[in-house]
């Protein structure tokens with residue numbers, strides 16, 4: 001029996017803005033087994049980033065239950081967050097960006113040297129270690145962001161639209177790359193995307209979110225996730241169309257059609 005690594009029940013998050021309460025998330029239930037990939041897809045403003053902030057331990061002002069491996073989110077530790085713009089420090093080299101988290105965890109110089117070398121090597125980044133982020137392509141920058149997260153050996157990887165600024169070809173390469181990492185490490189991954197094909201390629205479980213207030217409208221179980229052979233084939237396209245219909249239906253409701 002698989003145990004839920006990530007378990008969210010009746011999550012409710014509000015913001016207070018100039019004396020007005022904005023409900024960003026309401027009645028959100030979500031679960032993901034250890035070693036599985038989940039994808040969240042939904043329109044702007046449906047609360048995806050709010051949900052990630054809670055999971056990353058950056059916002060503890062919520063109601064409901066949120067458990068990661070049986071514990072409330074604390075930030076750091078077993079959870080790593082990769083943001084849309086990668087969050088790399090432009091004034092630091094690839095190497096210095098990658099070792100930052102290890103330094104913060106007070107690892108010894110020897111541990112830092114060996115762990116960072118291993119991860120950069122694995123991700124094919126060693127030859128780029130002395131470069132600055134501005135001297136890298138978008139795909140390389142994304143790989144550095146992944147290296148920086150993986151060097152801390154997380155159990156849960158949260159990725160907020162990680163590939164949105166990449167061109168289509170690089171995007172597919174990095175999707176493949178992420179899958180390889182997932183297959184190797186058995187990480188639990190939760191990823192936000194606006195891209196339907198990406199959701200079907202990467203998500204064992206796809207959560208379709210809706211705004212007003214943000215909630216999960218539909219959960220799609222997807223056995224095709226991670227199958228390179230199926231990409232672009234008829235069952236894959238059918239799954240994309242199913243997802244598209246859910247997202248479209250939501251738009252129609254919102255417009256009162």
Ligand SMILES: Nc1ncnc2c1ncn2[C@@H]1O[C@H](COP(=O)(O)OP(=O)(O)OP(=O)(O)O)[C@@H](O)[C@H]1O
Pocket residue numbers: 015016017022023024043044045046047048049050051214
């Ligand atoms: N700090 C804040 N103060 C007030 N309202 C906020 C705050 N952050 C988010 N909101 C509101 O909460 C709702 C959800 O926002 P959130 O950023 O989580 O959505 P999102 O789905 O990530 O959007 P996008 O896809 O555009 O990034 C929106 O209505 C937004 O305006």
